[in-house]
Amino acid sequence: MQQINLVWLKRDLRLEDHAPLAAAVDAGLPTLIFYSFEPTLLNDPHLHESHQRFIVESLADLSKQLKPYQLRLYVFWSDVIPLFEAIQGHFQINSLFSHQEIGVASTFERDKAVGVWCRKTGVRWREFPQFAVQRGRHGRKGWSKFADQFFDQPLIKTDLNRLPKLDLAADHPLMALKCQQLPSRWLKTHASYQCGGEVQAKQQLDRFIESSLQQYTFHISKPDTSRYYSSRLSAYLAYGNLSIRHVLHQLNTLPSSRHKSAFYSRMRWHCHFVQKFESDCRIEFEPLNKAYRSLLSDHQASLDPIQQQALFEAWSTGNTGYPLVDACMRSLLQTGFVNFRMRSMLVSVACHHLQLDWKAVAIHLAKHFLDFEAGIHYPQIQMQAGLTGFNTLRIYNPIQQSLKQDAQAKFINEFVPELAPLPTPLQHQPYLMTPLEALMFEPLPEHYAKPIVDFVETGRAARERLWSWRNSAAVKAAVPQLLKNQVVTDA
Numbered sequence: 001m002q003q004i005n006l007v008w009l010k011r012d013l014r015l016e017d018h019a020p021l022a023a024a025v026d027a028g029l030p031t032l033i034f035y036s037f038e039p040t041l042l043n044d045p046h047l048h049e050s051h052q053r054f055i056v057e058s059l060a061d062l063s064k065q066l067k068p069y070q071l072r073l074y075v076f077w078s079d080v081i082p083l084f085e086a087i088q089g090h091f092q093i094n095s096l097f098s099h100q101e102i103g104v105a106s107t108f109e110r111d112k113a114v115g116v117w118c119r120k121t122g123v124r125w126r127e128f129p130q131f132a133v134q135r136g137r138h139g140r141k142g143w144s145k146f147a148d149q150f151f152d153q154p155l156i157k158t159d160l161n162r163l164p165k166l167d168l169a170a171d172h173p174l175m176a177l178k179c180q181q182l183p184s185r186w187l188k189t190h191a192s193y194q195c196g197g198e199v200q201a202k203q204q205l206d207r208f209i210e211s212s213l214q215q216y217t218f219h220i221s222k223p224d225t226s227r228y229y230s231s232r233l234s235a236y237l238a239y240g241n242l243s244i245r246h247v248l249h250q251l252n253t254l255p256s257s258r259h260k261s262a263f264y265s266r267m268r269w270h271c272h273f274v275q276k277f278e279s280d281c282r283i284e285f286e287p288l289n290k291a292y293r294s295l296l297s298d299h300q301a302s303l304d305p306i307q308q309q310a311l312f313e314a315w316s317t318g319n320t321g322y323p324l325v326d327a328c329m330r331s332l333l334q335t336g337f338v339n340f341r342m343r344s345m346l347v348s349v350a351c352h353h354l355q356l357d358w359k360a361v362a363i364h365l366a367k368h369f370l371d372f373e374a375g376i377h378y379p380q381i382q383m384q385a386g387l388t389g390f391n392t393l394r395i396y397n398p399i400q401q402s403l404k405q406d407a408q409a410k411f412i413n414e415f416v417p418e419l420a421p422l423p424t425p426l427q428h429q430p431y432l433m434t435p436l437e438a439l440m441f442e443p444l445p446e447h448y449a450k451p452i453v454d455f456v457e458t459g460r461a462a463r464e465r466l467w468s469w470r471n472s473a474a475v476k477a478a479v480p481q482l483l484k485n486q487v488v489t490d491a
């Protein structure tokens with residue numbers, strides 16, 4: 001049987017600085033470059049159709065880019081092990097090249113099964129890191145040096161003209177596994193979401209560096225202007241449309257400035273959070289500090305489940321009666337994006353004020369963040385939900401955030417249009433409207449929700465509860481070991 005190699009694309013949907021493709025070129029065998037939509041993984045609760053749309057857009061872009069080299073990208077609809085077995089029925093697979101994915105439990109399990117299958121069948125699987133993350137690392141010693149070296153490496157150049165082609169005829173039996181018809185919702189580009197693809201990603205990076213970076217730090221905390229002045233590279237990094245090294249190398253050509261250093265730090269945080277998750281991925285399911293397990297489950301058991309369900313419904317649909325909170329959630333549901341400060345506030349409102357289960361909160365947000373990256377998401381959720389026992393406890397007052405970060409209520413106006421007839425102070429706090437004022441503003445925002453809780457009261461109770469937990473012997477006892485195991489210090 002003909003010997004071939006496979007390049008398995010996952011969350012590395014680009015051609016540039018792509019180690020698996022470069023390795024395939026060097027190996028010199030005919031190579032099948034493929035992506036597979038894996039039915040078993042499509043049920044993962046973190047996934048949303050916006051993620052699939054971004055992938056489809058990225059694959060279309062890749063396909064187009066491969067054409068001048070007379071190379072084809074094969075897109076299958078199959079779990080990968082049955083796909084590999086089917087390929088083995090027609091070819092002898094020599095090596096499988098892919099990036100090293102740091103994902104949720106379902107992809108981790110899938111990768112472990114692929115590892116077993118490769119060992120059993122003698123297929124050599126070479127995985128290449130795409131972030132400054134070391135598999136199996138524990139402890140922080142040496143990570144910083146490793147990261148510097150990773151970032152400084154030159155971009156990998158690949159001459160795709162040298163890659164021996166592998167063409168499957170239309171009637172080849174493997175074509176039966178080809179993706180025949182994708183759900184139509186995945187195919188239609190959505191104007192209010194970022195569009196996936198390496199070309200788009202590079203354009204976004206150029207736009208950011210040429211214009212927005214000069215004002216970066218002035219805007220990153222503001223829900224309205226951060227949309228235009230922060231880099232908006234997160235989804236492109238999450239799906240590997242851009243390599244982190246590519247971004248850093250381009251950044252290195254610029255003169256020093258506070259904006260450049262602030263952005264550089266965040267790129268570094270990206271990898272250090274993913275490294276944390278790689279080193280302790282149980283935090284997808286349980287609090288980092290184990291003492292919170294029983295504290296939280298006892299507390300959750302004391303709450304009224306029907307009321308909790310109603311609070312979750314209000315928070316997750318943007319109907320809490322607090323305009324900035326609702327504007328942030330609606331922005332997320334409509335565009336797949338909200339900035340860092342507002343993500344942090346949404347978690348604080350959900351977990352501290354409304355006392356919702358952090359896991360349900362994490363899943364809802366992950367599903368709707370276009371840039372969902374498990375390695376950033378779960379460590380951030382743990383920090384913001386106060387589950388570590390050593391990070392700063394942040395209990396946001398959404399009204400103060402509203403007045404500070406959206407002073408003119410521009411963001412609120414855009415996403416909570418029912419408040420538009422009100423003057424700015426009442427757009428921040430519509431529940432303060434007196435009956436006399438109500439006569440003056442027509443039409444009245446009658447259909448806007450009344451506040452579901454009193455944030456002053458829930459904030460006070462949360463402070464009391466969280467500090468009593470933080471000061472408990474069990475939480476404190478777990479901290480020294482956790483700090484020792486920390487891969488890197490927190491940003």
Ligand SMILES: Cc1cc2nc3c(=O)[nH]c(=O)nc-3n(C[C@H](O)[C@H](O)[C@H](O)COP(=O)(O)OP(=O)(O)OC[C@H]3O[C@@H](n4cnc5c(N)ncnc54)[C@H](O)[C@@H]3O)c2cc1C
Pocket residue numbers: 220230231232233234235237238263266267269270271273338339340341343344347369371372373374376377380381384
């Ligand atoms: C609860 C919570 C969940 C989050 N989940 C995700 C997630 O799933 N995916 C994700 O990419 N980011 C996540 N973040 C981090 C951050 O909010 C986003 O990276 C950022 O808002 C994306 O916008 P940007 O690309 O314009 O960022 P910029 O401000 O331009 O930052 C540049 C890049 O640095 C990285 N970055 C920025 N802030 C952080 C941070 N605090 N920690 C780690 N990396 C950072 C991102 O890759 C980002 O694209 C989360 C934050 C919170 C509080």
